[in-house]
Amino acid sequence: MKVNLSEAKNIIKKYCAKEGALIPLLQDVQAIYGYVPEEVVELISKELSIFPVEIYGVLTFYAQFYLTPRGKHTIKVCQGTACHVMGGGEILSYLSDTLGIREGETTEDGIFSLERVACLGCCGMAPVIMVDNDFYGKCTIKKMEDILSNYQKEKSI
Ligand code: FES
Known part of the structure; x- marks a missing residue:
């Protein structure tokens, strides 16, 4: 299923000027999508010049984050x-x-x-x-x- 990135773009805009805001940004993404989609990781990487491996490092370190859609x-x-x-x-x-x-x-x-x-x-x-x-x-x-x-x-x- 294709992920609608418009919400993610708004979230990234909200945090783009803030130093060290990756975790709250990812929390907001998850609050919207229910997980952190790969397409959003790519977008964050591109927009904020952060290597995807750094983003995945955070996502896999904290148990609160999900990389796949969750059940109801x-x-x-x-x-x-x-x-x-x-x-x-x-x-x-x-x-x-x-x-x-x-x-x-x-x-x-x-x-x-x-x-x-x-x-x-x-x-x-x-x-x-x-x-x-x-x-x-x-x-x-x-x-x-x-x-x-x-x-x-x-x-x-
Ligand atoms: S061990 Fe404490 S609630 Fe299960």
Whole structure:
């Protein structure tokens, strides 16, 4: 799919005179596109005279940046110590098998992206997952079935 670069051009204009503004610029790009498209990296490189390798260095260093389109919903599965001990690994395997994707990937229908994360800060509820901004604690496989089903129903509405 061709990326519309007009938004990116506006963002670059906003930051072009600012020293050390690459990270906020990339954050703005991601806020618009949902990820940082290759075409935008090329544009930033050309407009701001920054080598693409430098831009990719920043993009791959910070976990907040995505280089591929994200799903409508991002499922973060905690693999911190408490969640690991309480079965977080099985939850992650179940979601990966059921959705047919591995960590860092997005389902073909563009509904879900799957991520492994460290402690989400509510270990007493382990194992924990987060879908977008919603927390789900004391997760079981049954609970995962219900959660996925709810988000998939939303898709068909
Ligand atoms: S280890 Fe999962 S919430 Fe802390």
